[in-house]
Amino acid sequence: MNFVKAIVAAGLVAASTSAFAADITGAGATFPFPIYSKWADAYKKETGNGLNYQSIGSGGGIKQIQAKTVTFGATDAPLKAEQLEKDGLVQWPMVMGGIVPVVNLEGVKPGEMVLDGETLANIYLGKITKWDDAAIKKLNPNVKLPSDAIAVVRRSDGSGTTFNFTYYLSEASADWKSKVGSNTAVEWPVGVGAKGNEGVSGNIGQTKNSIGYVEYAYAKQNKLTYTGMINKAGKTVQPTVEAFQAAAGNADWAKAPGYYVILANQPGDKSWPMTAATFILMHKEPADKAASAEAIKFFKWSFEKGGKMAEELDYIPMPDSVVKLIEKTWSADIKS
Amino acid sequence: MAVESEAGDIAAAAGPYDRARALSAFKLGDVTFYWITRLSAISVLLILGGIIISLVIGAWPAMKEYGFQFLVTKRWAPSADPPVLGALGPIYGTLVTSFIAMLIAIPVGLGIAIFLTELCPQWLRRPIGIAIELLAGIPSIIYGMWGFFVLGPFLAYTFQPFMIGLCANIPVLQDIFAGPPSYLSLFNASLILAIMVLPFITSISVDVFKTVPPVLKEAAYGVGCTTWEVVRSVVIPYTRVGVIGGIMLALGRALGETMAVTFIIGNSFRISSSIFAPGTTISAAIASEFQESDGLHQSSLILLGLLLFVLTFFVLAGARLMLMRLQAKAGK
Numbered sequence: 068m069n070f071v072k073a074i075v076a077a078g079l080v081a082a083s084t085s086a087f088a089a090d091i092t093g094a095g096a097t098f099p100f101p102i103y104s105k106w107a108d109a110y111k112k113e114t115g116n117g118l119n120y121q122s123i124g125s126g127g128g129i130k131q132i133q134a135k136t137v138t139f140g141a142t143d144a145p146l147k148a149e150q151l152e153k154d155g156l157v158q159w160p161m162v163m164g165g166i167v168p169v170v171n172l173e174g175v176k177p178g179e180m181v182l183d184g185e186t187l188a189n190i191y192l193g194k195i196t197k198w199d200d201a202a203i204k205k206l207n208p209n210v211k212l213p214s215d216a217i218a219v220v221r222r223s224d225g226s227g228t229t230f231n232f233t234y235y236l237s238e239a240s241a242d243w244k245s246k247v248g249s250n251t252a253v254e255w256p257v258g259v260g261a262k263g264n265e266g267v268s269g270n271i272g273q274t275k276n277s278i279g280y281v282e283y284a285y286a287k288q289n290k291l292t293y294t295g296m297i298n299k300a301g302k303t304v305q306p307t308v309e310a311f312q313a314a315a316g317n318a319d320w321a322k323a324p325g326y327y328v329i330l331a332n333q334p335g336d337k338s339w340p341m342t343a344a345t346f347i348l349m350h351k352e353p354a355d356k357a358a359s360a361e362a363i364k365f366f367k368w369s370f371e372k373g374g375k376m377a378e379e380l381d382y383i384p385m386p387d388s389v390v391k392l393i394e395k396t397w398s399a400d401i402k403s
Numbered sequence: 404m405a406v407e408s409e410a411g412d413i414a415a416a417a418g419p420y421d422r423a424r425a426l427s428a429f430k431l432g433d434v435t436f437y438w439i440t441r442l443s444a445i446s447v448l449l450i451l452g453g454i455i456i457s458l459v460i461g462a463w464p465a466m467k468e469y470g471f472q473f474l475v476t477k478r479w480a481p482s483a484d485p486p487v488l489g490a491l492g493p494i495y496g497t498l499v500t501s502f503i504a505m506l507i508a509i510p511v512g513l514g515i516a517i518f519l520t521e522l523c524p525q526w527l528r529r530p531i532g533i534a535i536e537l538l539a540g541i542p543s544i545i546y547g548m549w550g551f552f553v554l555g556p557f558l559a560y561t562f563q564p565f566m567i568g569l570c571a572n573i574p575v576l577q578d579i580f581a582g583p584p585s586y587l588s589l590f591n592a593s594l595i596l597a598i599m600v601l602p603f604i605t606s607i608s609v610d611v612f613k614t615v616p617p618v619l620k621e622a623a624y625g626v627g628c629t630t631w632e633v634v635r636s637v638v639i640p641y642t643r644v645g646v647i648g649g650i651m652l653a654l655g656r657a658l659g660e661t662m663a664v665t666f667i668i669g670n671s672f673r674i675s676s677s678i679f680a681p682g683t684t685i686s687a688a689i690a691s692e693f694q695e696s697d698g699l700h701q702s703s704l705i706l707l708g709l710l711l712f713v714l715t716f717f718v719l720a721g722a723r724l725m726l727m728r729l730q731a732k733a734g735k
Contacts, residue, residue, distance in 0.1 A: 097694075124694035126701075216583060223670030223687075225695025233482070250482030251695035259587045259681040260670030262691065266551070273556050274586055 090117040091362045095128020095141030098227045098282070099162055099345040102382045103141070106369045109376065118365055125227050125251065132156065132348045138358045140348040143227020144251065148324035155351045157400045158325045159393045160344035161366065163383040165283035165311040166232050167341065169291040171271050172198065172213065176292065178305050180207050183297040184239020184332065184340060190217055190278060191236060192243060193257035198276060206297070213276060220270045220279035223260025225251040231343035232280050235331035239340075280341075283311070284381030298340045299332050310339035311383040320389050326396075344385075352402050363397055370394075455712070462706035464699060473706065479672035481692070481700040488703040490710055492672035496589060496682035497714070500664065501657040503593035503678065504600060508657075509650060511597070512604030517634055519605075520612040532609070539602035547666030550595040555586035555667055558594070563679050581677035587669035589682040595663050600653035607649030611642040644726055651722045658715055661686040685711040 093103070100122035107118035123131070125142035132140030133154055141161070151158055168182055186202050189195045195202055198212045222229045233249035247253050261270040264285040271279045271291055283306055286293045295305045304310045317335035318328045330342040347366065353359035370393070374384035385393070465473065469488065476489020519531060563584035570576040585591075615638050623633045639646070669681020670691055683691075685707050693704050 126695050126697040130697070218583075218585075223665070224691045225693075227695075247480075248482040248484070252692045252700070253482040254478065254480035254487075255671065258671070259585060260683075260691070261587065262665055262670075266666070269551060270586060273552070 090119045091139070091358055091365060092119045092121075092137045093128075093139040093141060093347075093362070094121040094123050094131045094137045095348075096125045096143045096227055096345050097122040098143050098164065098343075099141060099382070102162055102373075102377050102380050105376050105380065106365075106373045109373075110365055110368055114368075116361060116365070118362075124225070125230075126225075129348065132350070135350070135354055138349070138353070138355065138362045141345060142348060143343065143345050144230045145327050145329065145344075145346045146325065146348065147327055151325045151348075156348050157351055157396065158327075158346050158348050159396060160315075160320075160326055160328075160385060160389065161347045161369070162377055163311055163315055163330065163342055163344045163385065164381075165306050165339055165342050165383065166228055166235075166280055167283050167286045167293040167306045168278060168280050168296070169268070169271050169286050169293050170279075171273075171275055171277045171292065173275065175210060177290075178293065178295055180210055180292075181295040181297060181303050182206060184235065188236040188240030188243040191219060191221070191256070191258065192240075192246065193219075194242075215276045218274050218277035219258030220267055220274065220277050221255055221258050221260055222264075222267060222280075223262050226263075227251065227343070227345065228264065228280070228282055229253070231329065231331055232341065234329050235341050238332040282381075287381055296340050298336075298338050299334050300336045300338070302336045304337060304339050306339055308378065308383055310337055311342045312386055313337035314339050314342035315344065315383070315389060316386045320392055326393075342383075349401060351400055356402070359401065363401065367394070367397075455709075458705060458709040458712065462702055462709045465702035465706040468699060469703070473703070474710075477672075477674060479688075481696070481703075486699050486703075488700065490685075490703075490707055492674055493683050493685040493688045493707060494710065494714070495674050496668065497658060497684040497686075497711070499589055499678065499682070500593045500596055500668070500684055501654060503590065504596035504657045505650070505654055507594065507597035508600045508604055508653060512601050512649075512653070513608055513646070515601070515605045516608035516612055517638070519609050521630055521634060521638070535602050535605050538598070539606070543599065543660060543662040544666075546595050546599055547663035550591060550663060550667040551586070554595065555591050558588075558591050559584040559586050563588075563590075567679070578676040579678055581679065583679075585669065585679055585681060587667055587681050588679045589668060590678040592664045592668040592682075592684075593678070595667055596657045596660055599660060599663060600656050603653035603656060604646075604649050607652065608642070608646050611645030611649075612638055614645070615641050643729060647722065647726055647729075651719060654718060654722075655715060658718065659686055659711065661690050665690050685714075 100120065103118070103120045107120060111117045120141075125144055128140035128142050129146065131137045145160075146156065146158055150156075168187060170180060172180070182203070183206060186195065186206060189202065196216055197214055198217055199214045203212060230249060230251045233243075233247065233253050236247070237244040237249045247256065259270070261267045261279075264281045267279045267281050268285045268289045268291055271277050271281075272289060281291070283293075285291070286306070293306055295303050298304050313335050314330050314333040317333045317338050318330055320326055320328055326346070328344070330344050332340050333342070349359065349362065370385065370390045377384045465488070469476070473488070473490050474494070475491055476487065477491045478487045478489050479492055480487045515531070515535065519528060523531065563580075563582070566580040567582045567584065570580040619637050619641065620633055623637050628636070664684050665687040668683055668687055670683045670687060671681040672683055672688070673680075675682070689704050689708055693701065696704055
């Protein structure tokens with residue numbers, strides 16, 4: 068895959084030389100791109116130091132940081148501790164988002180319906196094909212459900228959202244885990260694929276009796292009918308910032324080597340089951356120590372002052388307890 | 404004196420000596436021109452070779468892993484362990500969408516061209532001509548969005564239910580036009596493709612129709628031919644090669660079109676007998692999954708790209724062969 072690497076690297080070099088030399092360079096996940104660029108903009112105004120972030124996808128971010136062409140990489144799917152150890156990398160969660168199921172059913176209002184992981188998995192497996200299936204009826208005794216076929220919509224492009232969604236389905240359903248599994252792109256048993264969060268929200272908006280999954284921000288901005296979920300603790304929760312943050316707070320970050328925690332299906336009464344963090348990757352012993360220190364300063368600033376900006380864009384800032392852990396990791400693991 | 408000697412020099416220079424120099428200057432110019440043009444032409448081969456080599460290198464891990472099996476495997480499961488990746492779904496989608504697109508675009512495109520050159524009143528010619536050119540200038544992403552927001556819903560509510568109802572009890576057809584109606588389907592993508600390739604067929608046909616010598620047509624009209632007979636027996640046979648060239652260009656575009664198709668085809672790797680079901684094409688599959696892919700998955704996507712390259716090559720080569728046969732026949 069060397070030539071692909073070379074092409075991407077060449078693109079990055081071209082992009083970075085056009086900016087100021089003092090800029091920090093990063094590349095990776097597309098999901099956090101809006102908030103990273105907003106932070107970078109505010110940070111530049113405040114300190115004069117710029118950040119150049121290329122949203123080339125999580126896989127690209129991992130490849131770039133391994134090839135040492137960037138100061139930091141970003142990924143939606145965290146690397147396992149062994150992998151981090153092998154490449155001499157440090158990893159931590161930077162910001163979170165929620166994934167919500169959305170439906171288009173006549174007369175059903177946002178938050179009115181409720182689903183659980185098993186049912187959602189069975190819909191996406193093609194086992195539940197009608198809206199008035201007994202399993203859905205049982206969860207929603209008070210909702211008038213049509214007897215029409217369920218139009219299943221999913222992402223067609225490889226994405227971190229799909230990774231986290233399929234990871235949750237694997238957690239919730241053994242059948243899903245063995246038949247499909249989790250990845251940025253999987254072998255979907257049923258449904259049509261739409262491009263990007265925009266594509267899925269657009270398709271749900273137009274197609275009657277459809278179901279899909281999008282990042283919370285898209286559901287909110289497009290006023291889509293999201294559903295509540297029954298979480299691991301068996302409680303019904305609605306997608307709110309508190310519920311996303313509860314999932315992050317309840318995750319056992321301290322005991323997870325390399326912060327390898329996927330926030331799907333976390334315990335806790337208030338936890339939203341489809342919460343996802345996006346991660347930063349950096350070298351323990353960076354080749355360019357100055358740039359690395361500069362990047363850490365930026366991340367520190369983002370944790371301290373970026374929370375409100377994140378919320379404005381419907382991202383969820385990491386809870387303070389987690390930030391404290393991360394700051395300890397920086398001083399312990401990254402040499403500068 | 405000085406003037407005279409200078410004049411003498413010029414006179415001497417204007418002798419046979421000068422002629423040789425001028426000739427060699429011409430020759431140098433010719434040689435330089437020859438090499439510049441030759442190098443330009445060769446650069447095409449080099450670029451093409453470079454693309455093929457880099458595709459083969461990128462696709463090598465997938466070729467080694469799957470071999471010929473890649474072509475006949477229906478399953479596309481990048482998350483399976485180990486990943487099972489097969490190209491049959493995208494190949495099927497590419498061929499079917501291109502075929503349907505050509506089925507629609509060829510008669511319509513030729514119809515427009517014939518109308519424009521033979522029947523259209525002068526004042527209507529320019530507006531229609533410009534409209535066709537504009538159709539070619541619309542970026543594919545715009546076609547994609549239009550297909551997604553306007554054409555898709557329209558087809559799903561009107562045309563598709565109608566066809567499904569019409570063919571409900573006819574064998575074979577009931578499988579091809581099977582429900583449920585969908586915004587995103589092979590057929591919708593084909594229709595978008597047909598609109599996109601229309602300008603290729605039309606403008607090239609218009610150009611070649613104009614090359615038919617008026618004498619031929621006038622003679623045909625003179626012996627009492629109708630317009631239809633003139634078009635069928637004079638214009639089309641005279642311009643056959645050019646028209647087929649235009650169709651091939653259009654087919655090339657249809658095979659490779661990415662963005663618009665990705666928006667509206669539904670991106671499903673399954674093969675369904677119904678053209679109202681979602682599908683995918685080679686280019687749409689690559690565009691969708693390349694960014695977040697790695698390892699064998701990425702290599703397989705590059706192998707798909709190589710296949711598209713080969714597929715296009717065979718289509719164009721086939722067209723050449725067909726043209727050569729036609730010409731040989733016409734010669735007899």
